[in-house]
Amino acid sequence: MTFPRLTSRAGRAAEPFNSKDANVILRSSDDIEFRVHRQVLGLASPVLAALISRLSAGSATGFYTEHSFSRAPSVSGTSSRSHHRKRPILDLPHASATLDLFLRFVYPVSEPPLTLDDVATLLELAEKYDAQCVTKRMRTHLLLPEHLERDPTSVYALASHVGMADVVQIAARRTLSLALPARDLAEVRFHSGTALMRLLEYRTECGMAVADVVRVDNAVPWWVLMEWRRFCFLSDCSECAAVAPRHNLVWHKVLRGCVDVPRYWVVYMQGVSAALHKRLDPSVARDSALVRPAVEAGLKCARCAPKIYWDMEEFAKLLEEAIEEAISLVSIDFPSFLRIRPD
Numbered sequence: 001m002t003f004p005r006l007t008s009r010a011g012r013a014a015e016p017f018n019s020k021d022a023n024v025i026l027r028s029s030d031d032i033e034f035r036v037h038r039q040v041l042g043l044a045s046p047v048l049a050a051l052i053s054r055l056s057a058g059s060a061t062g063f064y065t066e067h068s069f070s071r072a073p074s075v076s077g078t079s080s081r082s083h084h085r086k087r088p089i090l091d092l093p094h095a096s097a098t099l100d101l102f103l104r105f106v107y108p109v110s111e112p113p114l115t116l117d118d119v120a121t122l123l124e125l126a127e128k129y130d131a132q133c134v135t136k137r138m139r140t141h142l143l144l145p146e147h148l149e150r151d152p153t154s155v156y157a158l159a160s161h162v163g164m165a166d167v168v169q170i171a172a173r174r175t176l177s178l179a180l181p182a183r184d185l186a187e188v189r190f191h192s193g194t195a196l197m198r199l200l201e202y203r204t205e206c207g208m209a210v211a212d213v214v215r216v217d218n219a220v221p222w223w224v225l226m227e228w229r230r231f232c233f234l235s236d237c238s239e240c241a242a243v244a245p246r247h248n249l250v251w252h253k254v255l256r257g258c259v260d261v262p263r264y265w266v267v268y269m270q271g272v273s274a275a276l277h278k279r280l281d282p283s284v285a286r287d288s289a290l291v292r293p294a295v296e297a298g299l300k301c302a303r304c305a306p307k308i309y310w311d312m313e314e315f316a317k318l319l320e321e322a323i324e325e326a327i328s329l330v331s332i333d334f335p336s337f338l339r340i341r342p343d
Contacts, residue, residue: 013096017103024052025089026103032096034103035087044106045129048090055088094125102126105134114141116154123162135162142167148174160195165334172202172332176280202332203280209326210276214319216269219250220261223322226253231311232304233265233294239303264297268312272319282323286316 012018013034022035042049092099102125104112114122119141126134141147142155142164152174159167213221220234229235236259240246245263268290275284284290291312298308 013100016107016109017100023087025087026099027089027091028096028099029091029093030096032099033089034096034099036103036107040107044133045131047129048131051090052088055090098125102131102134105137106131111137111141116147116151116158119147120154120158123158127162138162139164139167143170153178156199157195160198160334168334169332172199173327175199176203176206176327179279198333202330205330206280206327207276209330210280210282210323211273213322213326214269214273214276216249216266220253220259221269221322224251224253228315228318229254231315232298232301232307233262233311233315234259236260237262237301237303240301244297244300262297262301264294268294276323280327282320282327285320285323286313291316 011032013032017034017036019035019037022037024036024038024041026034026036028034038049038052041052094102098121101112101114101118102122104110105122119138122134123138125131126138138158142159147155148171152171156168156171156175159171213223215221224234232240240262246260247263247266248258248260249266250257251259271290272285272287275287275290295309295312298304298312301308
């Protein structure tokens with residue numbers, strides 16, 4: 001370790017890292033001194049605690065001596081008393097802005113707002129100095145809606161790196177709405193091939209789960225309830241047959257074991273299936289580009305026309321919920337030995 005100079009012209013950090021009763025100084029790479037408390041650092045980081053202990057036991061040149069003067073009244077007038085305090089100085093290879101941010105998550109002070117780049121930097125420092133308290137305090141910031149919405153792949157990569165299994169699951173779910181999560185993940189900080197493989201496997205399993213929900217080959221999907229025969233397109237409407245082609249589908253829930261449905265409904269389901277291949281987002285079920293053609297086709301039947309808009313709108317919501325439920329039952333494979341326990 002290289003010890004600092006005996007005298008320093010370094011600037012001082014702002015509150016709360018300029019405490020007069022501090023017993024150790026951390027000096028940044030841009031020569032800013034952070035006057036902090038050894039006990040607090042020791043509780044947060046065993047690595048920093050060890051570095052400070054080695055420094056304290058080493059050469060005297062590792063200390064900064066501060067002189068302060070106080071005046072006390074005396075019979076002859078005033079006299080001066082000099083107080084000498086030796087504080088070990090630990091030089092760290094981090095800019096003052098980075099060190100300030102790190103210490104604000106070591107000390108019990110208000111947390112500043114963080115970008116995902118800030119979170120990544122703090123996780124790097126927390127790993128370097130074994131500051132688990134800092135790592136755990138990042139969970140709240142990773143789960144902020146703005147981060148999950150704008151950059152779920154970065155949240156996923158960061159959470160995977162530090163073993164936050166719950167955040168991994170949430171962020172992985174959010175990546176499903178992205179068209180190319182693999183490419184995006186490869187560009188983020190802490191990217192690893194293993195994490196990417198887990199995400200791709202998760203996406204594949206989710207795709208298989210939703211395919212089972214929207215599949216209309218020869219049968220009505222298994223999750224469609226008998227009570228939904230109230231929808232005009234599941235009601236065996238005889239008038240529809242005169243204006244639009246029909247499909248005969250197996251449906252074991254009805255007495256005959258099959259039902260005639262209009263082709264527009266089958267086309268709608270196939271359209272949703274195709275859209276989910278590109279983007280695993282349940283909301284595609286309500287995409288007007290898919291719903292509108294079905295409604296327009298249903299308007300051609302005098303019997304269905306008064307209901308078709310409302311029936312398609314309600315069914316699209318039910319389909320969205322069914323897709324969401326199917327996805328929610330899929331868990332990303334994350335080894336237990338990599339997980340950290342949440343507070």
